[in-house]
Amino acid sequence: MITLEPSQDAKRLTTTEEVFRQLKSDIISLKLAPGAKLSEAEIAKACNVSRQPVREAFMRLGELNLLEIRPQRATRVRKISHEELRNTRFIRAAVEVEVVRMACQVAQQDQLDLIAENLSLQRQAVDASDAAMLKSLDYHFHNLICLAANCAHAFKVIAQNKAHTDRACTLELSDAEGMQEVLEGHTGIYDALCERDEETAVARTRFHLRHLDATLKNACKNSPDFFED
Template sequence: MKFRPGQAISEQDIADQLGVSRQPVREAFIKLSEAGLLSIRPQRGSFIVKISVRQVFDARFVREAVELAVVRRAVAEMKARDIDLLRDNLRAQANAAEDRDHAGFLDLDERFHRDIALHVGCEYAWRVVEETKAQMDRVRYLSMPEATPFSLLITQHHAIVDAIADRDADRAEAAMRQHLQEILTSLPQLATRFPDLFADDAPL
């Protein structure tokens, strides 16, 4: 991580590193604060917020509710060519995993879920997910590949796509639920391994 949860950062230092004025950095700080990732304390400074276990649980709950509904629509409505595009994404995921390209894999994982929604006209539903998942994304970044192996995620993604292709709504929903609950397995491991990165705001 470039910046660790709990670390103090300053607008001026970031501006100097990027070679820009403080104004765009200040605007970025405000957006990060609104997303719950940065705490701006007048007269004290700005600090990277520790990972909130409670917010991870809340975001996962919202994401599961939305994506289970989306995947059922995908079973009913997704076109064959769009299913082929999802399979192309899975092949790219396998390549990223082989190269141990964590950032590339995360990007492909994000696109996989987003594309399922967009291919069936659920743009707004995906925006809801995006607005709530910042804390989940931090845990996902930490969990790969030790706590959550790439191979496991790819297998779960294949199960989702296969169920969509087979037009089996119950199986698709079950596969998506299992996939989105993976974070409940990795989270306790990560909180034990990196206790200084997590806020003590909820029992595990």
């Protein structure tokens, strides 16, 4: 009979998860710019871990198309792909439209109150020009709507696709105007949810997601080296 050693295995998995989350965060926040080279050995040294969890984190990021891993060649942060952005936005829109429809029908008042609290924090983040905080609250805002719709599983799909759009959104949130537009978009969706107005909620959700078009146009103009195809 084979006996596993859960303590060692759990520690390795936890280390892999920590490295994965940190690298993913740095990629999405553009601390690791598109096209940047990554060294497995250097990251392992910086994180004070062995190379194995770094290698596993690299593989997971490669599966998300955030890293370009080529044998015998340097691993790079993938540039932002226009095609992938179009595909992921389509998937997000399809899912989120149905989520807000359901939320209009079944959301409880305590769930709407949690969304209102999130929006209040978003206003504070905008007033403080805290783009990092607003991005985090944006993530939780969409999750709260899924929870209000009793569609928690849907957020897994949304989160997977947000990994691609969030890098472009980081560029959007670099100025006060972009931050204010995100807040206004979220507020409009929330107001429609409170009114149980499905069609308005859907229309505002679609508009909120289409806003990415202008973001991409400006980002491509200002940071062309970040993009491919």
